[in-house]
Amino acid sequence: MKEVLSRQGLVKVALIGNPNSGKTSVFNRLTGLNQKVGNFPGVTVDKKTGSFNLDNNTQAKLIDLPGAYSLYPTSIDERIVLDILTNKEDPLYPDVIVYVADATNLERHLLLLSQVQDLGIPVILALNMADLASKGGYKIDSAAITKKLGISVVETNGRSGGGVSEIKKEILNKFNHKVIPSGGFKFDNGSTKVLGEIKGKLKVENDYQAILYAHHYQNLGHLNSDEKAVIEDIIAKNNFSRIKAQVDETMARFDKIVPLVEKVVVNNSNAETSFTEKLDKILTHKVFGSIIFISILMVVFQAIFAWSSYPMDLIDEAFASLTELTKSLLPEGVITSLITDGIIAGLGGVLIFIPQITILFLLVALLEEVGYMSRAVFLSDSIMRKFGLNGRSIVSLISGVACAVPAIMATRSIGDWRERLITIMVTPLMSCSARIPVFTVLVGFAVPQEYYFGIFNLQGLVVMGLYIAGATAAILSAYVMKQILKTREISYLVMELPTYKMPHWKNVGITVFEKVKTFVFEAGKIILIISIFLWFLASYGPSDRMEQVEKQVATEATTNNWDETKIEDEIASRKIEVSYAGYLGKAIEPIIEPLGFDWKMGIALITSFAAREVFVGTMATIYSVGSSGDDEQSVVQRMATEVNPETGELVYDQATSFSLLVFYLFAMQCMSTLAIVKRETKSWKWPTIQLVYMTGLAYISSLVVFNIFS
Template sequence: MGLDIKVALVGNPNTGKSTLFNRLTGLNQKIGNFPGITVDKKTGFMKLPDGKEAEVIDLPGTYSLYPKSNDESIVFQVLADKTNSSFPDVIVLIADASNLKRNLLLFSQVADLGIPMILVLNMIDLSEKQGTKINLIELAQRLGVQVVSISARNNIGIDKLKQAITNMNKVATQLQDVDVNVLAPEAINAIKSKLNTDNDYYALQVLHQHEYLGFFTQQEQNEIEEIEQAHHFESSKIQAAETIARYKHLGSVLSGVVTETKTTEKFATNNKLDAILTHKVWGFAIFLFILFNIFNAIFAWSTYPMAWIESGFSFVTEVGHNYLPQGMLTDLVLDGVIAGLGGIFIFIPQIAILFAFISVLEDTGYMARVTFMMDKIMSKVGLNGKSVVPMIGGLACAVPSIMAARNIENWKDRIITIMVTPLISCSARLPVYILIISLIIPSQKVLGIFNLQGLALMVMYLVGIIAAVLVALVMKFIIKTKERAYFIMELPIYRMPRWKNVLFTMYEKSKTFVFEAGKVIIAISIILWVMASFGPGNRFENIEKKYAPALADTTKPTTHIETLMASEKLENSYVGILGHWIEPAIRPLGYDWKIGIGLITSFAAREAFVGTMATIYSVDGGDEDTSTIRERMASSVNNQTGLPVYSFATGISLMLFYAFAMQCMSTVAIVYRETKGWKWPIIQLVYMTAMAYVAALIAYQLLK
């Protein structure tokens, strides 16, 4: 596919850059990595009005060209290197129309690099509603670039932007209204001479950021370093002087262009809501109330769809055994693959409900307030407010959340955040919690309002959060550093959620859960079925001979005999032998060998525990057993004690084990990648496994 033009989207965080990227590219996008770096690279493609095709690159959000994190450093790395595959023909800089002066700082820096550029004022509808009027024609004349007003959220002005890109010529944007040469003339001129460039600002940025620029050889890096030292280049002082000069210039640019007609009431509603929702007492009470309602809804709203899915898989299995030819292949498909997938599909309603609520909280701006409220608590345990973003993201999945910790500048805070984020209960734990809670907690109301099962689920999530905070507090004293941490965050205004976006999030997250978990579950289910259907030597033959006389007696029903034979075969299979081998280590926790197998397989993915139980109990139940997996698990009895396997004590012990244990290969791999070594992932795996074992042991021994 021949591309005609490359367009880079640049802008501050929370300016709607990602929303615009989705509007321009639709579903025609992909995610990769920038070369040599683990930062996500989002690219997409769009058709322009003249029929040409454009590649759109969504660069990480940044407040200025001076990076505070690995993600932010990508912006200048791309814009500084014309040989970079992502180097754009045109830059589209997205600014928040209601906060122009701050947003135009980045615009003026990028413009001075001399790349063709368009300024996009996003959320223009909101800024006008707040009483901000912008003279677009005058602003365009003063800046010397095309200025387009849009509302990416409401799909307003997107066609105008595409037309502006089409009209864009390849003449570079050359503003340079701020004379940066006076800040360090000798050093800048030396770099210009060395790099054969006439752009003062490019030379200044090379002095500031050459360590990030991989296209320089080691010798060139050393020579740039020598220029810095020879001319006493003081990066932080020059950055401050440049920023002051730019803001002073932008003040004159915007004078008479931007007028405020409702300055006193502009943020009145926001401030009133914030006074309640971020209150040091009521704010936390409201947050806990919202959390409880979310977990209550996860159980209450999903009851019927879960029952339909469960009945559907039971029906498929029953029909399959009745009408498909008996044999190994049928058993593999029905008792292995179908049973394993049934254990995952049943949780789609609850996964969808959880992500719907998370999407609504993010879309309305409330999640940012939670981050703000948590900053004070985080700072007391050695973290800062930025740690809350990956930790809250951990409710969905630890892998992208650990990657999000790159935005934390302080090394100690970043390491501690990475080490504790897997303790936050992720969506993979949700099926395990729901399965166990449904077995040990009655579905009844307290005071006619509170669902006991929803309350239990909320407690499990709070257990993970509290554990993460306590571990962070311990690590605060163990890990030493002299760096100081700062927390700067912009609170977005409150908005109504975009219901289309909420539905899309529900669909995408559910699909990802099914496909990502499904691949693991199918593989594990097939391996488990094979290990559960065969045994060493002639064990199976001896068991069949043992029960042959009883099965041959046609005067008595054989269903019970077949179930006994299936159970004895399972215990003598390869999986049964493995389970009995590890049973002594887990018996003090209240687990039998079947649960032990689930613990082993779920290291591939936590939710695999459910699929494992589905497969094992399908094999154990025999072909004639049409009861559901949960019914079989609820009725299973410990052969030694005669008590139910899934007692209250065992259930609590098992949930605590999953709350604290790592049990996720993907998380181990991402921690290795992010910390560039095995030290921290091994420490994490050891301390979390020890916590899980001790907590499960204490819980079972106290409650049994």
């Protein structure tokens, strides 16, 4: 939005409506890609804003407010809507409201409209999904609605863009004429004295705003402590019962809404509803619905896990080639090492997740568009809620088996702050694909290559057990956090099951584009900084020690007639021991020694914080496996023969291998995940707690396992 625009040429428009009303489609039709995603101040709820031209001299700034069912909030989303609409000083307070309602289910969508209209803000009613209403046999008399409510009505089709130009005309007309709505419902709940005193003492002009102050003053952020104290005195003095007043108001509104809908809506057919209801008898069935739900989740998981492997390999190879090209073009030195091992490696660590993020949000967006996601949430909610989670949490937990980064981003659909936070905190315990290289190497040391009944591989069964252990830890951790994190907010699963329909591909495309862009530019910055820091630790150390290493290797190379490759590998192996990372490994050795780990494993624990799969590459460098470095088979062979010089026993015996397995199973060793948790929670507090509790869980579990097998 250009700041040079004068107030007269800028219209602030709010898009309001129930969840599943089609607001997103209307928003995308009005703004296209000219939109920005951020967060509302102080919360992690997405704030989508965009802009579009009304005419040559007037531009509209559009904000898509979170979906809400009423101005009596039961979630953070609804509280945001209430805060903005009751505060004229809020920078997002609108000049005009476009209220989006599902034309196929008008009665349910008019409660919030009646409340919004009573606030005295110019409102345009967008009857969305008009095409579906027509196909379903609904005939809506828009002129009658206008006459009854004194409100402008536009029939819209978010899928095709129908009605968008009419909305723009109505916005411009409302803004230019500044007409205060004369219609509406005008309820005061018999609380005339209370609202009169609030209006007088707080200088509030609107009756319904005063009523909302009486109900919600404790949670309205724009009221100061003195104003809240005044309202509290007024309520106490007049014996104002907020619960009774809310019930009376809601019932009174529906007493007007129901007969109104009966007069303006004619339903000549029930075909569309019958199709949805018939399908729901199967898809929401306790047994068959659950089987179908699990099958769909497995398809999603398989897609994220399998389909992304090829593009991820291409990205990996592209960055490897870019690294080699850069090294060939630039002279050896600090700058070249920084560019190749720090910046390029860091960028690769960011961009390699794009295929998984794209596939996940593509599939989630498709399920949301066709109307199935609401059913999936409904099916799993009762079980997940017992552990402090939400029906929507199931999508993130299953996705976390592929990668925790897109899985945590998917928690944005969870409205309750506690349930969303718990989901974010436990999702990394699900065994992601990055753990597979570690599992592959260590299971080979700890478990013999045996078969049961000729088909069940013992090593494969152990790996499956590790995945089950991770999922169990996630569920149990969620239950513990449920007991710790207290909230006065009561969580309900209030949602509408929309009719099934074909996906709107433009909505899907814009959603995926925005999610990928957010990850690359927000979390990517943090990941890149940490990558450069890790490069510095592993590449540098005290200069005298580094020079001494090179002299020692040169002397031994001459004596033993080493070739150039052997010399380079030996220098790399010894330099990492005297690097700052090496010193860190030595420093933490007393702490990790009870787990069966030595300083070399300590370095791997530190460097694999960049990503768990870095464990293999780190061990390859430490053991001077060869220039290839990442050859897993070579690493296995060298690690399998590594002997403790003090005891003469194998370093990677069964006890140590199982101990390492359990540590990597539970430990938070993924800076990408911490970066995205910081981005989603808008604070370092929660990723820090996550790092501490997961590391503690990993340490204690590893200690127990090591002592059992020793």
